[in-house]
Amino acid sequence: MAWFNKPALLALTAAILVMVFAFVAFSKPKLVPRGVQNVGELAYDFVRDQIARPNLGKDSDRWMPLLFTMFLFVWIMNLFGSVIFVQFPVMARIGYPAVLSLGVWLLVMYLGMKHQGPIGFFKNVMFPPGLPGWIYVLVAPIELISTFFLRHITHAVRLFATMMAGHLIVALFSEVGWHFLAVQVTPLGAPLGVLGVAMTILLTAFELFIQALQAYVFALLTAMFINDAVHPAH
Incomplete structure (x- = not known):
């Protein structure tokens, strides 16, 4: 099991911590939240009000489980870089943000083709309405490369490079x-x-702020990509 190295162990630990936190916080909710439930509700409200609702509107509740767990998972993986005796930012290994961004890319491709149709999805991306006809010669290839390839690569590289x-x-x-x-x-x-x-x-201290900020940005971009796939511009 040579593949099961330190970053793999930390990734597994982060996943378990997210599950345990969510179970303790929300399995038996009380009318007046205390302790872990209070922290969980604050985190949930933050993701809902700052990430999901501004970008997904009425569909925000549907995507909250994904965005909430993604935010917590990325944040914990980043925090490992500042934990004494661990000091290993897992997202500084390009494979981990790459896998997450690949999963987002596959989800976005599926949602775009489901809601807009395969042809409509590419058409809406490459030919946004309201532009002069001649400019599509420039816009269409740029949007094609940017939307379907580059933005998901930068989704991963941004997180990796900042943590590294x-x-x-x-x-x-x-x-x-x-x-x-x-x-x-x-x-x-x-x-x-x-x-x-x-x-x-x-x-x-500054790195602790950046670790939280990058988790927020990663989840925020995910919400924006999902919204673009589900609600095409008209």
Whole structure:
């Protein structure tokens, strides 16, 4: 089982944590929420009001289970990069965001062809209404490549690159602090070591914000792609 490595273990752990959290929060709801239920409802309301409803409108409740679990799953996978003794942002491995974005792409293709028909789906994407006829020569191939290929690639790369870059920057400053304060202590190097430690703390706090933000962006783009497939522009 060479495939079952550390990131695979963390991905499994994240999936289990999401399921356990949802079960504890919503299996026996109380009229006045407390504890885990209160946290769960706050998270659910955030995804519903900030992601689902603005993009999916009346269909938001239908897609809430997917968007809610996706937001939590991606967030936890990102948070592993800041957990002591774990410190491994799983989404910094391109395979994991790639698989998620591939799943979104397959879902969008299915929904688009189901609701618009195979020909209608491609037509609505390549020939948006309201433009001069001559400009479709430029717009049609751009929209075809962008909608059916590039945007789902960037969906994955955006998450991967952000998590990778943030983790490397924090690791760099922590190494500077360790080197000049523990390995090679000199009068000139000590201030650099202190700066490295200070920057590590500040950047770790900033990274916690980015981890949540990227989970939000990934779920938000998913909702937008679903809406484009279900509700074509007219």
